[in-house]
Amino acid sequence: MGGGGGGAAWRTLGKKWLHSTRALTHTRIPPNSLLSLDLPDVWIPNTNYTSTANTNCRFIPSSRIHDVKSGIAWEICRMKNAIGKLPGLAVLLVGKRRDSQTFIRIKIKACNEVGIASFIAELPEDCTEDEIINVISSYNENPSVHGIIVQLPLPQHLDQEKIVNAVSLEKDVDGFHPTNIGNLAMRGREPLFIPCAPMVCIELLLRSGVEIIGKKAAVIGRSQIAGLPTSLLLQRHNATVSTVHAFTKNPEQITSQADIVVTDVGVPNMVRGHWLKQGAVVVDMGTNLVKDPSCRQGYRVTGDVCFEEAIGVASAITPVPGGVGPVTISMLLSNTLDSAKRAYRFT
Template identity: 60%
Template sequence: MASTLLSPDCSTSAITARHLIPLKRKLLPAAIQFVSFERSLSSPWSPSLCLSPSASKYRTVVSAADPGSMTTLDTTAKIIDGKLISQQIKDEVSAEVTRLREATGVVPGLAVILVGSRKDSQTYVRNKKKACEAVGIKSYEANLPEDCTESEVLRHIEEFNNEPSVHGILVQLPLPRHINEEKILAGVSIEKDVDGFHPLNIGRLAMQGRDPLFIPCTPKGCMELLHRYNIDIKGKRAVVIGRSNIVGMPVALLLQKANATVSMVHSYTKSPEDITRQGDIVISAAGVANLVRGSWLKPGAVVIDVGINPVDDTNSPRGYRLVGDVCYEEASKVASYITPVPGGVGPMTIAMLLSNTLLSAKRIHNFK
């Protein structure tokens, strides 16, 4: 099943432990009743349709000895509020930008290179520009046509590499097919690679005893959510679903650096649900709507859902709604903490981009 459902998924932290939000975790009861839901074999299952546990396609199986089954709890999981945490980070960045400007006259600058006219990419760039303005970071843009050459993109990157007022450079992905993405990302100066995608930054992330100059924004956002909700990582079993260079692989490396024992689930993994069920922490970035069912989760697991997937919804004015990789209705009855979609990891990505841009400006100007 994994080979047909899983696909490649969809950045050092400047925020220290003193910024953590002390939150008490609710302990699971000592005696719990295990319940699992089995899909009826008489009708096919669609990953885009998340059925409630009471739906006719499921039957309840009670087993006090089944370690892979779901637990019945009186309350649902606590929500990890990405909107709230991202706003706190933006406030912190804004205060530091002001302090840097007043002390040195330096204003952090972020340059974004957009190739083509994809509506989603234009929206992302517009949102990043608004976020920069809100915290006092100056934004620069280079908008290039769809049919531009690699040389033209690299020329704009080099101009921003040499521009002292630019402290961070972001190339909006995906790029048109005729442009070599790896070559473009490698052209960004490692000192300004606020997206954390430069091969040298990824290489330093993978090495023991070495730290990258920047961590990719979405993985960094996932870790920041865990830290700020005071969720223990050390010694825990973590499962990462998806292994892309953008999210899955770097977040797995970050979890290892935080001393978790990490397993990865990908398109060739056999029995992905069995492996996922071992996770105290589950981070899903597969890009498959409602892939992770409640029965995939260990009772009390912490669930970070990176997926943002459109599914048909005739009740929505847009004709669709956004859901994650995790079937929220089922998972929230099993997990101890869970991120919603939207409103979970998504807002954190831009917040981490702002944090990385500030970090770059402070490092370049040797400002503590």
């Protein structure tokens, strides 16, 4: 059942891991062994749920921050009038993945809407790491480019970490650079960029009047683009954060005590009604495609939360679609604008 049901897979891996760590009887353990084996998070989807009705649960739609884009457009206009400069965003696509092409099209369109200059580099599926890094280096040095995105995932023969690391810290508008993540984790420090999905999560909570300080928050999932930085950001807001992952036993026991539940799992309907405390606020970051012949495209988009059950328990929830997703790109534009302002010392 849910994360707990991922047990079979991780237990096998876990035993191997324990065996390996217990076997460490030499006098000096190299630091790397202290990091564990980074076992994969394997979640088992849930397909059996019931529907309930509730009129008390309010929706937190993306429209709660619909004004972000117009604010960005206005700022860019002001910048252009004052110093004659525009922010620039460069996007790098390797290969011909259709979903990646679609995401890039959406990003370029969003840039056009607010007045950000866009640059796009398309490289063939079989290109080398050096070729990609050369392109990134040229964007790093290009003063008209203030943000660089490497569209993920990359083809398997490429070292994703090495390539993402090549993006200069000052242009890492996705906020995935370890220095950014470190600065996000460390109170008293400020990352240059906050990753986009976590930024949306906090914005939606704050703009919906949800108190974060002192609240119990459970973040389900710990991906580097969403779950991990959201945990860190909620903690910077002085929530008491518990991070639930595929190795968590009885995840529903932890989530059902939380005032705020954030999901970043990628498994439709994993979070059931009984996983939630009465009156909890739920932010669903999942975007999952579920086959549905009744839909024109043959599938429908759904979140990680079993929406029909959750609205019977939660006090507020972000819907999928229409919640976190649509404004995530706005945050990317916002980060690009901030980067340009820093580069031009424009306030």
